[in-house]
Amino acid sequence: MTVTAKVKGRHHHGALRRALLDAVAEIVIEEGPEAVTLRECARRAGVSHAAAAPHFGDKRGLLTAFATEGETRLAEAMLAALGALPGGSAPEARLAATGRGYIVFARSWPAHFRLKCRANLIDRTNRDWCEAAERPFALLSEALVAAAPDHDARARRARLTLAWASVHGFSALRAEGSGSDLWRPEERATVVEEDLLALIISACTSPAPTRQTE
Amino acid sequence: MTVTAKVKGRHHHGALRRALLDAVAEIVIEEGPEAVTLRECARRAGVSHAAAAPHFGDKRGLLTAFATEGETRLAEAMLAALGALPGGSAPEARLAATGRGYIVFARSWPAHFRLKCRANLIDRTNRDWCEAAERPFALLSEALVAAAPDHDARARRARLTLAWASVHGFSALRAEGSGSDLWRPEERATVVEEDLLALIISACTSPAPTRQTE
DNA sequence: CGCCATAACTTTCCAACGGTAAGTTTTTTC
DNA sequence: GAAAAAACTTACCGTTGGAAAGTTATGGCG
Structure with a gap:
């Protein structure tokens, strides 16, 4: 269940940030805040697990951005x-x-x-x-x-x-x-x-x- | 920092249950509920990470016992x-x-x-x-x-x-x-x-x- | 005391995790 | 169209939870 349809071979052009944040929300709803993992977020956004780092730093950065939102x-x-x-x-x-x-x-x-x-x-x-x-x-x-x-x-x-x-x-x-x-x-x-x-x-x-x- | 001093080579004789629950409390205080790991609890109690299973089943069982307390x-x-x-x-x-x-x-x-x-x-x-x-x-x-x-x-x-x-x-x-x-x-x-x-x-x-x- | 059944562990292994480093592809810029 | 920068991927490391199998201690019984 992919949050954002990813055009094959294409980069996200900044939309990855949004896709990862949406993935966080999905996982929290489905399995609770403790179940949020970088790798699962990345999977749902259709990218590798290391793709989040340039946007959010680390997992804490992702969650902090989510909390800020x-x-x-x-x-x-x-x-x-x-x-x-x-x-x-x-x-x-x-x-x-x-x-x-x-x-x-x-x-x-x-x-x-x-x-x-x-x-x-x-x-x-x-x-x-x-x-x-x-x-x-x-x-x-x-x-x-x-x-x-x-x-x-x-x-x-x-x-x-x-x-x-x-x-x-x-x-x-x-x-x-x-x-x-x-x-x-x-x-x-x-x-x-x-x-x-x-x-x-x-x-x-x-x-x-x-x-x-x- | 061991919760319960363990006599070398000796089993806990039921005291392990208490020691593991105390370790949970320690870790929650020091680093928050999300930082509780079976392995760290076991380390603090001076046993291997698999020692908790007979007492609590799995991690969830340990935390549920803690919550019950x-x-x-x-x-x-x-x-x-x-x-x-x-x-x-x-x-x-x-x-x-x-x-x-x-x-x-x-x-x-x-x-x-x-x-x-x-x-x-x-x-x-x-x-x-x-x-x-x-x-x-x-x-x-x-x-x-x-x-x-x-x-x-x-x-x-x-x-x-x-x-x-x-x-x-x-x-x-x-x-x-x-x-x-x-x-x-x-x-x-x-x-x-x-x-x-x-x-x-x-x-x-x-x-x-x-x-x-x- | 000696023996054994069982409880209480340990060791080993596995898939999955977060994070880093290095490499590759895409996009932008000039 | 080439160079630079951005956006990723791949590979690797140490750690985690859990299962399986092996080892050791304890208590009960003759």
Whole structure:
């Protein structure tokens, strides 16, 4: 099952990069992130196993490029969810939209999401990756500040943690097929998602208790 | 660095099982779950790479046994957190304790926790694993029902999802070193944990909106 | 004590993996 | 059309997981 039909005897002309990344996604879907091998990716792209090196360096480079693509798509999904709101939506609705974007990303691009969770397969010192990975968190952070502007640093930290952790944790459990059958059958998925988002938004915008110390 | 000192020329007498599991933990800590190899485990236990087969079958069997141990320890941590409460504590406090137990487990046994998140490295049809993995979820579920007895099925599902996902997601992000520096430095850890738990409990015990349909 | 059945390993072998180096083909550039 | 550069292939190395076959230690029994 070849990702990109290869004209016999012809080089890929830069399309190999895309073909290899698509092969990564295929393998992650079919057999999980641990099953990704350079040789299998190359086979699916119709090239020898050493052909990836000029494009990605080594296996870690390939996976890091894949993860970078994932972060970009995550940011796009969050922006798309924000854009789908009616104009002049409340800050709470915008906060929910960022979470919805994250969940939709994880559901739409399961391979990218699952690889994103394998921190030690990725080179987190890679510049492109770092840049791409900053965006999603920044979007959430901005939306949270806008939705709950009165929180002090500690309350904000707790709510940021809750929002990020719950949306990520939900997606992670679902992507790995864990978490009992809370969110099955499939038809129930969006209901569970929206109920979860509503609870998160409610908690994130709840007033902070008054405290003496930070 | 040998996990268990091996008397030269002597067999392990059943202690090899323990030694191999400890080696798995060591390697996960030092180099991540993907770096675990049968041969390296065997080296650290002072045996040949084929010595694990009689005990665990194959690599997957070893990792499944390790994950089973993890589930057991998770349940123990949750029970310990419940036991640490003053007698007659409120159901809300008991719900928080189950979450605290989960978080403490992930912090205390990072190797077990990280492997737990690699669903496709584990044989989830294994009987021992299935039994061990049921307990923790049951404990949370019971605590939630006790703390919010009036919820309908849908509200319960949403709150169960929130509780499990947020506590798991928080632990996962921290274990993988992700999540920006929300929960660093180290001293801040328990503060963040307790603030997070307070938010979760508040959300989980909030009244359900009245609805027409399920 | 001596013997043996069995459990607990070791050794050997294999295909597949990631990575490097060197060679070959294709494409671009002038 | 030739030279240079890019895009690969081939060959090789050390390592991995697993199977098969051989070896050694241990416990039970007379």
